[in-house]
């Protein structure tokens with residue numbers, strides 16, 4: 228049982244008294260109260276031949292389906308408590324995926340209007356999820372003329388909307404410390420579950436909220452944990468030039484304010500194909516259907532496993548679930564179209580007797 232602070236809600240009001248309730252995942256005060264406390268699952272099969280152990284933090288267990296539920300809830304909760312959002316207000320944010328869905332969920336709960344600025348790369352499924360939560364979808368159809376990137380074009384549109392819509396608020400997930408702060412809790416959960424015995428933490432990076440929040444927790448508590456960031460090949464977070472990437476989630480074409488590269492003890496870059504291979508390995512060995520960045524993390528561990536000390540405990544933070552990637556990563560046609568013969572199906576006949 229965890230003790231946590233929640234806000235009570237009455238319909239159509241925003242500010243509410245803070246009370247303390249005991250909550251478990253089984254009995255919750257409301258849906259947002261089920262964010263966090265995600266399971267840690269030992270990956271015995273994938274790393275059966277390794278002399279270290281690996282646990283996966285399954286962030287797909289959050290109600291909106293990803294780790295972005297945590298910052299989405301925190302940025303809105305903070306803005307409400309600071310009076311930056313008032314009843315009838317409008318939230319505007321740029322996201323083509325999980326943060327948008329997380330915010331759509333939170334805004335629906337607090338009766339706030341949400342405009343999610345997307346681009347043509349946003350999948351039809353994500354658009355439908357956003358709409359199902361009641362969000363308004365605002366499509367930017369042309370990339371930024373200077374950089375050729377959609378991200379800059381989306382941010383320009385968010386600025387325009389938030390400057391012209393009265394009583395609007397832009398959480399700005401790329402620079403809002405409440406994004407990172409939400410992941411103090413992620414790291415606290417991991418640390419407490421494993422009795423402070425985490426040698427390596429692998430997390431994917433984009434806004435760098437997860438990295439920054441976990442790293443700050445590690446430093447503030449003087450933990451021995453080394454944080455290894457998993458970035459996309461073609462992302463600029465740790466230097467280099469932007470390049471085309473197909474799999475969304477991790478990586479960025481700009482360096483956000485929350486990105487403080489030295490917070491990572493090391494960074495590992497993964498290709499789209501690494502992500503696909505990692506996802507297929509994860510589902511065939513562990514029966515975990517996860518999203519692209521999770522596959523990237525699995526491949527990253529494989530790349531660096533020779534550097535992991537014997538007897539270590541590793542945690543991989545797996546950001547989301549695989550259902551949102553059925554038409555890409557888990558589609559044979561899509562993989563063949565983009566990667567031809569480079570991709571080999573993993574062996575699915577895992578020998579359970581070895582467990």
Ligand SMILES: Cc1ncc(COP(=O)(O)O)c(C=O)c1O
Nearest residue numbers: 432433434435436437476520546
């Ligand atoms: C699937 C997925 N993986 C990784 C990340 C990176 O997380 P962060 O923005 O905290 O760096 C995101 C962020 O949206 C994501 O959606």
